[in-house]
Amino acid sequence: MDYFPIFLKLAKQPCLVVGAGSCAARKIELLARAGAEITVVAHDISAQVAAMQATHRLTIYRKYVERSDIEGYKLVISATNDTAVNTRVSQYATQAGIWVNVVDSPALCHFIFPAIVDRAPLTIAISSGGVSPVLARLLRAKIETVIAPSYGVLAGLAEKFRETVKKQISRPANRRIFWENVLQGRVAELVFAGQHDAAERELTDAIARLDTQMTHAASGxxxxxxxxxxxxxxxxxxxxxxxxxxxxxxxxxxxxxxxxxxxxxxxxxxxxxxxxxxxxxxxxxxxxxxxxxxxxxxxxxxxxxxxxxxxxxxxxxxxxxxxxxxxxxxxxxxTAANGCASYAGIPLTHRDYAQSCVFVTGHLKDDSVHLNWTQLAAPNQTIVIYMGLIGLEKICDALIAHGSEPTLPIAVIEKGTTPAQRVIVGTLSTLPTKIRHERLEAPTLIIIGHVVSLHEKLRWFAQ
Structure with a gap:
């Protein structure tokens, strides 16, 4: 995590924007929505920013920025198209101990602006750490379609009754349970349906039923x-x-x-x-x-x-x-059998190779693997062995001793479905020796049967 996510209370706090073009205007708009007291310093003031002076109560200085202009602010934003100016502003702010953002220059920033989904009082911020603002905006667009504006109404309703609930429910754990029931239940559904008054009545009734609800919740x-x-x-x-x-x-x-x-x-x-x-x-x-x-x-x-x-x-x-x-x-x-087999490109059943599949555990007990070897050595089936790595050599020897072909394919899957997945394929006679120097780590899964021969053809997950 290159940047620590944090929300700042900027209401009535002095903030400086250096620059007065379209980019600066967007930053001014964001600061204004947070209630900040905004000062603008720029040699050229665009018509867009000039028009904001009245609507957002801006203090504007038409001048080149100097070191003394930086002092006394909570935040400084440099939004000019002049690299030299942006660099100086970053240096001045850093020396003054003030957080600074330089638009499109992460190396000069103490903080960056996320893509924002505003459902006031609910706010969702998405950041790529300055690596790809476009990706952050695309994710914001996806979230916008999922988080309806009604969530803001729901959050406001929770805010309205927060203190009432806090007084009636002393235990934080029980308060959490109550609010989860409210925010996922009938009250939320009424808000989403646009029936805000009915939602408030439902919440009032829920608070009146608190004693019963908390008695039930206390059971865990x-x-x-x-x-x-x-x-x-x-x-x-x-x-x-x-x-x-x-x-x-x-x-x-x-x-x-x-x-x-x-x-x-x-x-x-x-x-x-x-x-x-x-x-x-x-x-x-x-x-x-x-x-x-x-x-x-x-x-x-x-x-x-x-x-x-x-x-x-x-x-x-x-x-x-x-x-x-x-x-x-x-x-x-x-289960590991399904997940690991799928990611290794090994179907557990296949009409040409296996008409049945058996799951067993290969856990050693008294240095032996106690399984029904006669049944496991039957043809046309797939054997999936959990916890079998330590006893692999004993397993292979036992299957061969009970009639399985020494050339029967076998695979060991290490850390299946993860980026660290490895698949090592051999036969009953060759695999124990093959893996001896591989330094395999748990979790591992073993698959035995002719379906393993499909691995090279069907493998799709990068190894």
Whole structure:
């Protein structure tokens, strides 16, 4: 993050604009909307800026800018087409300890202007860090189509009743729950339908029902969420919505930082990841933690890589929740098998190669992999092995010993669906030796079967 996003209160604050052309006029308009007291210094004053003197109460000095003109301002903006003038203004402001913006010259700026979606009192700012203002404007145009002007009315309604709600609900967590229900429920729908008076009556009624609502909210809830195979944009809409309203996020080792960043900024984050022989928390303790947090009235997002019901022990967790009468939701995720296979160009079923697909875990126990090898060695099927990297050589030897061809294709997919994805292909007899010096890192997934031979033909995701 090259620039820290921040909103400034400029009402009645002195701001200086150097320049008086069309670009300067746009900056003056923005400052005026924020209520700033604006001074303009320029040798030539355009008709557009001159006309703004009365409407925006500008103080205009028709002169060349000097060092003394810079002093005493909160912000300085240089919007001339003279590089030398812009450079001097930047130097003067820097020496005076004043934030300065030089239009189209990020190197001379302390701050830059974002593209703005104005739904007062709601404001959305988009910035490319000065790298591509055009891209920021294109994104603004997309957001403009999604965020209707009614959102400003909704924000104003929330502002009107904010203090009333604050007095009646002392706990910040409960206030947050109340406002989320309001802003996503009937009140919001009435505002969007243009029925503003009805929306205000509905909000008044909701405040009157606060005691009942807070009693219900205090019970807490757990969201068991499949975070998918790795890429953040493979999350479901429901997963994202629940993550962003959770008070606590309890997450596993396979949940990426990119996905965690999508959770609420102020949410507590608790790591409970497991590695081979190294568990941050035993499973029973994780189950108890979810119960404890929910009984404290918190909304808990339990994030698991892939899908929580496929080798994710999600069933054990919700059994505990049900036994303790804790409300919960389950949000399926794209399991690693589907995600990694798709991104590797390996279809798990194909009428010419495989009529069935089997998911198994290759986790070692007592230095052995305990699986039904006779069943797995059957022809015309695909085998997907989770957590099988450590035991890969034993897996390949066992399949060959039970009748699989040594030339049967096999692939190891490392960090599937992410920019760091690698796919290493071989056969049952060659792959264990081939990967010995590859320094593979978790997460990995193993796919065995003739469908693997399609990888070179169907690969589409850059490796």
């Amino acid at each position: 809830e757990v969201y068991l969420i499949g975070a998918g195979p790795g890429a953040a944009d493979l999350l479901t809409f429901r997963a994202l919505r629940l993550m962003q309203q959770a008070d606590v996020v309890v997450y596993d080792r396979l949940v990426s930082g990119e996905i965690l960043d999508l959770a609420r900024r102020d949410a507590e984050k608790i790591y409970v990841g497991k590695e081979r022989s190294q568990h941050a928390l035993p499973q029973d303790d994780i189950n108890d933690l979810l119960v404890k947090l929910a009984k404290e009235g918190k909304r808990v997002a339990r994030l698991k890589g892939g899908d929580p019901f496929i080798f994710g022990r999600g069933g054990e967790e919700i059994e505990t929740l049900m036994a303790q009468h804790i409300a919960f939701q389950v949000v399926p995720g794209i």
